[in-house]
Amino acid sequence: MSKPFAEMTKEELEALCAQLNQEYKEAKSKGLALNMARGKPSPAQLDMGMDFLNVINSESDMIASDNSDTRNYGVIDGIPEAKKLMADIMETSPENVIVCGNASLNIMYDTFSRAFTHGLLGNTPWCKLDKVKFLCPAPGYDRHFAICQHFGVEMITIPMTSSGPDMDLVEDWVSKDSAVKGIWCVPKYSNPQGITYSEETVKRFAALKPAAPDFRIFWDNAYAIHHLYEEESRQDKIPDIISECEKAGNSDMVFEFCSTSKVTFAGAGISAIASSKANLDDMRKSMTVQTIGYDKINQLRHVRYFKDINGIRMHMMKHAALLRPKFEACEEVLSKELSGTGIATWTVPNGGYFISLDVMPGCAKRVVALCKEAGVTLTGAGATYPYKNDPKDSNIRIAPSYPSPDEMAQATDLLVLCVKLAAVEQLLSV
């Protein structure tokens, strides 16, 4: 437990600065080459799922439960058993689900693009509007923001709280401004904080009264089953947004997304969208022009391997056993080295792929640069904010999934050193 940096005298800070510089010089000489930038599964985690590749072979029955031959064209919705599996992940009903290709990001982009070219449920295509705005809870997922930016959509930053986005602000924007057409949400184990929305937050989302008839919640349930702990008490839960929206008379207000990219293989998983019948029918009008059907053999592979949601849950516990030590190694170093310093706060999530670290305002870019120089790559500072612009220059996303626990400890050792060094530099420069 260190003394708060803010309470240090100039002399103490100067002494500390010299010491930290020395430590940094030594750290640099180690020639580290570690990457905590992206939420990529580690090779060890990928090795765990190799049996998945044996489950469909030349001896397999390739006929799905609807009698369709998974090797042939057709079945735009996905095979029924895959719809059921993906529905169970999202805790909704199969009739609300369409199973798509290998990535939920692709469905999100396509849904966005379709709103631009064709409009949603008969509303004006967004490309014909002067201005389209999206609410972006931040820190958030950089690829969500990239979609907005690519389509020229104005992003409005909504601060995150420990129970989800600031709902007072969300309600205000959504009800008053018909140019606000959507909001990005990662409701469970959010990227990057690992925050799970409270029941109240979810219900307030479902009860929104949008000024725009084509306002949509983009509910990216990317980490629905990505718990880090076996104990029920440490497995976060959220109400099913689809049925909450129905109950609130807002059936068509939400698009929910999920995938098995971080369940089976990143890039070779399957993805799904869940929504109301009206929204899915609207989507099918474009989908049947866009494709004859997605990869049903890979859908079958998933269903035959996992059997059902319990099979997936068991598999995810194996992942948790591998991921947990990495998160804990990181948290241990953060806690040991930064507690009491008053220069940083961080999240301790129950699941997901990230830890969010807030360093002293004005220091995030410097910390990332210092780490980079000493061989540890972090997500670019600012990436977790719209336009890559963190107004406080404070947030850093840590991705513990790829390195080993040892590497994670090493990388975090360097990270905390850089966090301190940047803070001291700043305090001395005032």
Next chain:
Amino acid sequence: MSKPFAEMTKEELEALCAQLNQEYKEAKSKGLALNMARGKPSPAQLDMGMDFLNVINSESDMIASDNSDTRNYGVIDGIPEAKKLMADIMETSPENVIVCGNASLNIMYDTFSRAFTHGLLGNTPWCKLDKVKFLCPAPGYDRHFAICQHFGVEMITIPMTSSGPDMDLVEDWVSKDSAVKGIWCVPKYSNPQGITYSEETVKRFAALKPAAPDFRIFWDNAYAIHHLYEEESRQDKIPDIISECEKAGNSDMVFEFCSTSKVTFAGAGISAIASSKANLDDMRKSMTVQTIGYDKINQLRHVRYFKDINGIRMHMMKHAALLRPKFEACEEVLSKELSGTGIATWTVPNGGYFISLDVMPGCAKRVVALCKEAGVTLTGAGATYPYKNDPKDSNIRIAPSYPSPDEMAQATDLLVLCVKLAAVEQLLSV
């Protein structure tokens, strides 16, 4: 060899009509249930490729030649060995290729959609234009026309000749009208006639002088390697459009597409686009927002199974052995029953998935309806024309791939009966 129907007296026609009606009644009583509507592979054809599903298993080396782990995120272009394989199918270079998901139709739609939302190479997005027109050689592929219709693009029908689209008309439209933004082409074994563009046609395409800077040829090389015969002399060839366009100073004028949907499994194949570096770079700007990468494990599966283009060619000869008897069964009946009648013409292609039948003008809809009533489903009459409107009501697409040769003969027996019956009905009604 029948007498030409047009030379028959009213009495002869009436007698024939009575006889055909009797035959039709008998045919109906057989309770046929056959489908010649879509170019779907048959179960027997799909069975031939089942070993493909064993080639990647838990023992496999999952690392691609660029050292990327095919089980993890990334590699937007596709793994190098898959780029090479798809380049060889299109007879272009790997650097001109991006490997995508499971369907080339999806790439075509996305390319179209991107032109609408973002424009091509800095040109005005098509959604901002008052009018976008596309040239549609017809008879042609209904799903191409469906994309145009979905985006509200005006379709201009270009008649097909035995050497490809009527190039005088194409050149005229493309050079004079800057609203003409593209043309759909199936240059080899065209859908539905099985026509292969002549060398002159391809060179005239490459040498077009478009009024619109963002005019693009959508070169759907769907049947590049789908020959029906082993003899070199019966394997159609076309010049490589990419290098022809380069030579003509039109590097950026073409998007070429292909897939393995009819090589491995329909829906579980891989697809690719080929174009100039400038076009591909332009596309990557959107693609990196749309996805982190396509299914690299399925790419690896293709490469490990076929090894190289020769492996694919050998595999396609097995398909040819299965498909050829179906085409020949159909052609035999057409020839035996319709030659000399003057009421129909048809194509005898060297490859592809279709035979194109032109019946007496005004009779196609009636023929399809008569067949349907007697248990044989054909592609809807008109489907091969923009807006499903065949001005002569004459063209019918026959898809021999799904039924067995016996079924094909049975179905064609019924088809020719209906072609005769519709013709006699019409001749008697004048």
